Amino acid sequence: MRISYFINQYPKVSHSFIRREILALERQGFEVQRIALRGWDAELVDAEDESERNKTSYVLQGGAKGLIAPLLQVLRAQPRRFFSTLWLALRMGLRADRPWPYHLVYLAEACQVLQWLQAFGAGHVHAHFGTNSTEVVMLANALGGPAYSFTVHGPEEFDKPLLIKLREKVRRAAFVAAVSSYGRSQLFRWVAHGHWAKVKVVHCGLERVFHDVPAVAAPSAPRLVCVGRLCEQKGQLLLLEAARILAAQGVEFELVLAGDGEMRAEIEALIARYELRARVRITGWISSAQVREEILAARALVLPSFAEGLPVVIMEAMALRRPVLTTYVAGIPELVRQGENGWLFPAGAVDELATAMADCLAQPADVLQRMGEAAYQRVLERHDIDTEAAKLASFFRALA
Template sequence: MTKQPIAYLTGEYPKVSHTFIQREIEALRLNGWTVEACTIRRAAPNDIVGTDQHREARDTFCVLEAAKRPATLIGAHIWALRRDARAWAKAAGLAWRTRPAGLKAALWQVFYFLEAGVLARHLHDRGVCHIHNHFANSSASVAMLTSEMSGIPFSMTMHGPAIFFEPMHWRIDEKIARAAFVSCISHFCRSQAMYFSDPIHWDKLKIVHCGVVPDDYGHGPRTDRKKRIIFVGRLDPVKGVPLLLDAMARVVRDHRDATLTVVGDGPSRHAVEEQSRALGLGDCVSFLGYRASDEITGLLEEADMLVLPSFAEGVPVVLMEAMASRIPVIASRVAGVSELIEDGVSGFTIPAGDLDTLCARLDTLLSDGDLCIRMGNEGRQKVEADFDLSSEAAWIGALFEGALIETLPDSLRP
């Protein structure tokens, strides 16, 4: 069947920490899909890095920018009422029924409803036939209400772990019930979605991995080892960087030539830089801030291992990038991480927050270059087999096709 236009929505797009969404959209476009990129709000300027992201930002429809224009906001809801007053009223009722407790939360729900009217008008004008949303929180609320108001079916990708801390606040049970399908990034993610939804909807829960293009990584030989450790991620307490710095302070006693490169930015940057100075780590730790995707690829080429000691995660794409680069990884054994890393084979998984185990695993890799090479090769094979973006984009594209077929009259279905 001819690929009909679809829309991708999320809370902030594009942004450096969500490059996997941009890659997924690009892969779908390469497969012949017309994808209308939409975002609830613009990402902060320092979160948009590189030429590709700036270009994508220019071409992305921002709901809040449009909704802040009174004529656009009022006009969209007048259009929705004239088009189908019953659907508009049902969307208003759905917004009210699924509101979280408290006055402030109810007010936010009003905003989501107003945004839904603006998005519904925009998607109708663009001929969009399906909405797909990444993350199951506020942007998914807007997607669900837009779907109810416009009649355009929606689906969503669930990531976690944060959404599973407040599942009823965000009414993921209702979203799963109303979605055409739900893409879950791991078996763990799907299990949590099953726990918080009615079993009659479990067949909607499909595992679609985030992925990378393996051929973009791992071009250089892995023979020139210099004990270079890299961390890539948002500098936020959940990522466990203070634990990594404590570990570095220990391991450099035996590995004086070991270095750590911290790539990323965020609310904890000042604190972790201060900690590094207090620990006397000096030049063995460098903080680079955010870097564009191609720069990160180059930094992974130069690194000997990647460490991600997070306290909570989904299945981090940066681990896939490192494994595709043929370097071993050390990561906390949380959520779906063990579905990517086989402990002792392609890297090490450690108990979250366990400093002693982190130090021991760092010492093992810093002491054994041959092990690093073997683990790096195993990691590359794992990514090629199970986390190749082209395969995952084809799979989610097939789910879109199935959802679109379901919206056709019986006489037009294949």
């Protein structure tokens, strides 16, 4: 079966889970076409992402002028269907997070995507994220393209379900994948009961090559690592507040912020203000292999997120036998268990975060090893990429 994947930006440093999913589906016997809006000129640090970029077709690479010819061709070939879809695009722009001209652009993008889907012979198209990427494949379907499905990650979809017309996207979809039971529950909030059966739980997964490595003992150095985009929802500013508390208490620690993002300058300014430069290091964007090395060089992963779906980096740390310190928001408590494989604390609670960090740093090696082994077993049970891709494969084949 030939299927297509459509993503807003691909490949991307923070989208390695999509790459793993595509490659796992190819191991299941599918031919997978990659289509993305952008990403042809993005800075990449992984050789695997470089390979994926060579396999991807980019809708916007030719600029806005490149969309005119596909739009006119679809209009001439099937004018009634085109104008019906135009009306749908205009409705999607009413009381939306973006004004209606954006939705006309999505229609033009859908015309180009439709032609590529038809040329490939796609039997189905799957999108990641329930925002504009899903709207484009929905419009392509309305123009006569194949059935579509999409994966909802959160938290963006749950922050503005009415503005992105999530209900309409689910109603027209063949099925919808949520990455956690929590995510499924949020979709149940916004769609009619008659569509609940469409909503499936398909976890993001890890390749076995990632976790099939010899166990590495936690270091004696009092080091913690936070991996993720430097942005408001990941809570790095709160993490620095907690680090300031630990420093004032005389607790020895090192903190690595692995990643980059729009808040880097603000975070660097706070590090300087709190006199934490000797204790806190920012890596910038790093490859998957470097992320693994940073996790293995730390006693635990700390992720004080304010909003999430279910972070892949938590799975990665647990697969490397590292406990996790994180908030009990969204799907996180489905994976992390307090006292067994990590520490859970309320989002936004700086004192509880500081206490969890101090407790982790004070634990003897045998306790960290026990918690790491429990983390490893837990993540293998729930997040093997071939197991999760097999779920998707069964849904795709049922549609065929």
